[in-house]
Amino acid sequence: MARLLRPARPPGILTRALRRVVDPRFYLKLVMGVAVLGLILIPTLADLANAALKPVAGDGGTCRIIRVVDGDTVSLMCPEEGLHSARLLGFDTPEKFSPNCMAEFVAAERASWALRTLIQKADRLSLTHDGIDQYGRALVKLELDGMDVAGLMVQAGHARVNNGGPRGSWC
Numbered sequence: 001m002a003r004l005l006r007p008a009r010p011p012g013i014l015t016r017a018l019r020r021v022v023d024p025r026f027y028l029k030l031v032m033g034v035a036v037l038g039l040i041l042i043p044t045l046a047d048l049a050n051a052a053l054k055p056v057a058g059d060g061g062t063c064r065i066i067r068v069v070d071g072d073t074v075s076l077m078c079p080e081e082g083l084h085s086a087r088l089l090g091f092d093t094p095e096k097f098s099p100n101c102m103a104e105f106v107a108a109e110r111a112s113w114a115l116r117t118l119i120q121k122a123d124r125l126s127l128t129h130d131g132i133d134q135y136g137r138a139l140v141k142l143e144l145d146g147m148d149v150a151g152l153m154v155q156a157g158h159a160r161v162n163n164g165g166p167r168g169s170w171c
Helices: 013-022 024-053 102-121 149-155
Strands: 055-058 061-070 073-078 082-088 125-132 138-144
Touching: 024 061, 024 102, 061 102, 073 138, 102 138, 102 149, 138 149
Parallel strands: 055 125, 082 138
Antiparallel strands: 055 061, 061 073, 073 082, 125 138
């Protein structure tokens, strides 16, 4: 009779592993972890590597591209202006932070990575300031190895030519 009332032994390692695999919360945590890694951590590390290794010659001294915000916006650290946001001139890319559909968000991620890759592969980076837009961002023309980044992004299919006109839909 005493054997029937004693507590069951704790589950073994195999039983605990099987319970974890069939638990839907495990998969939700896995997807969340992959999303954080892919959308936040890896882009941040890539931007930091570019900032450390790629100085940008500008009309106000040597700047650094600290972060690629999206395919046509970067954060710059310049000696005179400090940290500020800059809109790259001559092209338009999909919006990452207010997309109208999932296709636009995916295209925005691709454009961001295309810009990061172009910056990483370039030997010489230079920028020219050209005023400030309505959102307070500096308007800059970025050249990579003497070629305008706008043409490279449009040619690769990640952007459209834009000289200040109305934006089209990416959906």
